Amino acid sequence: MKTTYRIDFAEELKKCVRCGECRANCPIFSESKREPDSPRGRLALVKLLQEGKIPASVELSEKLYGCLLCKTCAVNCPSGVITDEIMVGVRDYLDDVLDRNIIKKLVLRGFLTRPALLQASFSLVKLYQKTGLNDVLTRSKLIEHLPEQMSVGAKILPDVSKQPARGRIPEVVKPYGEKRFRVAYFLGCATNLIYPDVAVSGVDVLARHGCEVVTPAVKCCGMPHLAYGDTDTAVQLAKNNIKILLSAQVDAVVTDCSSCSATLAESYLKLFEPGTDDYNQAKELSNKVYDLSKFLVEKTGVQPGPNPVNVTVTYHDPCHLKRGQNVFKQPRELLKAIPGVEFKEMKEADRCCGSAGSFSIMHHDLSMKVLERKISNIATAKATVVATSCPTCTMQLSYGLKKHGMAGQVVHPVQLLAKTYQKNS
Amino acid sequence: MSEKNQLVNDMQALLGPEKVISSKLERYTYTYDSSFLSQLNEFYPDVVVCPMNTEEVQSIMRYAYQHNIPVTPRGAGSGQTGGSVPVKGGIVLDLSGWTDIVEIDESNMQVVVRPGIVHADLNVALSPYGLFFPPDPGSSKMATIGGMVGNNASGLRAVKFGNTGQYVLGLEVVLPDGEVMKTGGLHSRALKSVSGINLTSLYVGSEGTLGVITQVRLKVLPKPPVRGILLTLFSSLDDAAATVLEVFKNGIIPSGIEILDDSGIKAANKFQPDLKLPEAEAALFFEINGSKAAVDFEGQQVKEIAEKRASSVEWATDAQRMAKLWQGRAVIGAASARVKEGATRIFCGEDVCFPMAKVPEALRRIKEIGAKHNTLVVIYGHIGDGNMHTAPIIDPLKPEEVQAAHRVADDIHQLALELEGSTTGEHGVGFTRSQFMVAEHGKALEIMRIIKDAIDPKGIMNPGKIWAER
Numbered sequence: 001m002k003t004t005y006r007i008d009f010a011e012e013l014k015k016c017v018r019c020g021e022c023r024a025n026c027p028i029f030s031e032s033k034r035e036p037d038s039p040r041g042r043l044a045l046v047k048l049l050q051e052g053k054i055p056a057s058v059e060l061s062e063k064l065y066g067c068l069l070c071k072t073c074a075v076n077c078p079s080g081v082i083t084d085e086i087m088v089g090v091r092d093y094l095d096d097v098l099d100r101n102i103i104k105k106l107v108l109r110g111f112l113t114r115p116a117l118l119q120a121s122f123s124l125v126k127l128y129q130k131t132g133l134n135d136v137l138t139r140s141k142l143i144e145h146l147p148e149q150m151s152v153g154a155k156i157l158p159d160v161s162k163q164p165a166r167g168r169i170p171e172v173v174k175p176y177g178e179k180r181f182r183v184a185y186f187l188g189c190a191t192n193l194i195y196p197d198v199a200v201s202g203v204d205v206l207a208r209h210g211c212e213v214v215t216p217a218v219k220c221c222g223m224p225h226l227a228y229g230d231t232d233t234a235v236q237l238a239k240n241n242i243k244i245l246l247s248a249q250v251d252a253v254v255t256d257c258s259s260c261s262a263t264l265a266e267s268y269l270k271l272f273e274p275g276t277d278d279y280n281q282a283k284e285l286s287n288k289v290y291d292l293s294k295f296l297v298e299k300t301g302v303q304p305g306p307n308p309v310n311v312t313v314t315y316h317d318p319c320h321l322k323r324g325q326n327v328f329k330q331p332r333e334l335l336k337a338i339p340g341v342e343f344k345e346m347k348e349a350d351r352c353c354g355s356a357g358s359f360s361i362m363h364h365d366l367s368m369k370v371l372e373r374k375i376s377n378i379a380t381a382k383a384t385v386v387a388t389s390c391p392t393c394t395m396q397l398s399y400g401l402k403k404h405g406m407a408g409q410v411v412h413p414v415q416l417l418a419k420t421y422q423k424n425s
Numbered sequence: 426m427s428e429k430n431q432l433v434n435d436m437q438a439l440l441g442p443e444k445v446i447s448s449k450l451e452r453y454t455y456t457y458d459s460s461f462l463s464q465l466n467e468f469y470p471d472v473v474v475c476p477m478n479t480e481e482v483q484s485i486m487r488y489a490y491q492h493n494i495p496v497t498p499r500g501a502g503s504g505q506t507g508g509s510v511p512v513k514g515g516i517v518l519d520l521s522g523w524t525d526i527v528e529i530d531e532s533n534m535q536v537v538v539r540p541g542i543v544h545a546d547l548n549v550a551l552s553p554y555g556l557f558f559p560p561d562p563g564s565s566k567m568a569t570i571g572g573m574v575g576n577n578a579s580g581l582r583a584v585k586f587g588n589t590g591q592y593v594l595g596l597e598v599v600l601p602d603g604e605v606m607k608t609g610g611l612h613s614r615a616l617k618s619v620s621g622i623n624l625t626s627l628y629v630g631s632e633g634t635l636g637v638i639t640q641v642r643l644k645v646l647p648k649p650p651v652r653g654i655l656l657t658l659f660s661s662l663d664d665a666a667a668t669v670l671e672v673f674k675n676g677i678i679p680s681g682i683e684i685l686d687d688s689g690i691k692a693a694n695k696f697q698p699d700l701k702l703p704e705a706e707a708a709l710f711f712e713i714n715g716s717k718a719a720v721d722f723e724g725q726q727v728k729e730i731a732e733k734r735a736s737s738v739e740w741a742t743d744a745q746r747m748a749k750l751w752q753g754r755a756v757i758g759a760a761s762a763r764v765k766e767g768a769t770r771i772f773c774g775e776d777v778c779f780p781m782a783k784v785p786e787a788l789r790r791i792k793e794i795g796a797k798h799n800t801l802v803v804i805y806g807h808i809g810d811g812n813m814h815t816a817p818i819i820d821p822l823k824p825e826e827v828q829a830a831h832r833v834a835d836d837i838h839q840l841a842l843e844l845e846g847s848t849t850g851e852h853g854v855g856f857t858r859s860q861f862m863v864a865e866h867g868k869a870l871e872i873m874r875i876i877k878d879a880i881d882p883k884g885i886m887n888p889g890k891i892w893a894e895r
Binding site for chain 1: 446448450451453454455457458459464475501502503519521522524541543545564566567696756757758759760762763767769770771772820821822
């Protein structure tokens, strides 16, 4: 099976001894309890495909898209099977040989490669929410008559009435005091359009920690494309972003979005042949990429402001940050450094919330079952604020809290840190 | 309509479509367990069903009995002998979703569960009561209690606590014709009973060949409040084995005594680098549990005995370190391949059991067998009861290495018989050991067959297992 995403299927698949350890930790299997929904089951099917014993098919594709790509099986696999990467690779293959859904194609290649168009489309969403049409459709239950994925999307998407971050953050932000680092802020699509306040806080906090911050005009990191098998587009996005970020002449590339940092630091390396210029540049970029909390804790040291933030906080580990980048201590350290914050660890903090990009829309019922467990763990922690470092996790957790009638707010850790610099926080 | 389509339709009518798996693609995921032989074949079931109560199992069995359709019960499919693989097709009963704990009877020290409950989950549920189910398979996180009973599994704590069978007080079994039977007394909550022929014991380890276990009444024990693990390293396998015997001679019974050979040590370090096991010919893990005074005293005694021969000794009581050490040992089954780049561990001939006095000889000869067939064999396992795991590490994409591994497995099984041991200490026979059963049991195998034929006259229960094809 030839794919753009660089993976040796035969070599990786043979590592699976079918011990079933992955049944113990897959969030999807733990809900369905059916072997075809286990990582082992999916790997067995990919092996059949790789050996030419079955053809690519829609049924196979649906099975393989049932994976959250949460990496839980991979990091716990005694045999070292990188199931999530195999899934990304096989989706790349299937995308080439099966007809892709036209809407998916439009979203991936049309909107997500064109920031201006994406922003314009969000203006329509904003209009939909602002006119009250969403409320009318919801109250009248007409929303249930929309195509399923649209009605689900309308339910999950939060208020997007705020101005996108890109218009609110100056191209160059000077540091408070002496310049210690020059940093590029990688502004991800979801942060920019859905949670712009996170980026505004992130840039401000970096400046307060002695960073000169530039916010280059990058495009989507390519994570959605990789997740949906459109690796060729991901390669184009990667080349574009690598060029822009390296030419920014910065000490570090920082982002608040764990999926973006995982893609920039890890996935790009899988798109190019080692030894080529593209690979070497991807490697150069990879070495500069930091999650925002990690950068603040490890590079600048956290310097909170004088104003306490008196809240009880728990933290949800995004899959791509904890298992993808081994970053889990730093956000907690950052939170604990904030005056006034009482930190409470929740049970299974690193268990996937079921969001997984658009998984919550494409596999809504299953995603909600995965979310139930997370919400129950949040409730047990008795925190008033849930901090996390991923916009889609934020969206999913916020929806879960609302759905269960729970008070509480979901924020990025840096938003709490930013409050320490404001009076009356 | 074909017979297979009719079967699927009839199962959907009996159980509802949501409990029936019929597509060929999905059925493929029920053709294997972790045995290597199951991966070299494609034993498709005609249909997979996921019953969630006894009545549903009864209706399936009545149908199968009437139509002479093979039925293979299955738990997590984490077995290593093909026991849950439908070698004759027919119906696979996936019982792993039926995870109910029916009752925790704290004051009578027993628990009643359905077959799909996972071992580790059961112990989590028992923990608030201060109780635990002692057998501890390395596959604790995925193995189901139904599968453990079917195979009479044991694992890392068998030295002190024995195997699953020692805890099974009674069973609910759906017989091949769909009738239900309760063993161990219809209403009994007794912890002992010698009333009648022990049918519970007959079913434990019968590998689904005599009926479908739908409920298990298990004895549970008070959870030992304190534990400690003594990690010891040796420059020779003989020294390790001699230390084990000396510990027993001093009247100490640790809850577990586990061994890793030199390759196993390397594999464990590669899987969990923070384990930091020093290089050695063998590592022994002694687990001691009980009251604090007993653990301190016995831990010190074992330490002193080990120090006579060991190159390094570490007494761990820190919970995190102990969990890491125990987990490092528990997952070595699958992690052993890490010792060789590009290779895979395969499960074949993997749980032979030797008499204690012959363990040193067995360890030496297993190494010789590996060398003879030019195959790396990682040795680890339960040295405290002579139950050794032997893991051939090969490249499964190279036919010559696969053939060599099969020869290694054959020789190791023969060695177990030659040294007056057993071909399987805890994983069962399945279809991967059936060729050794005559040599191991002689006339007794015939009697087993007579019992099987009496209970399952149509031979529909998990055919092709235990007994080699006639």
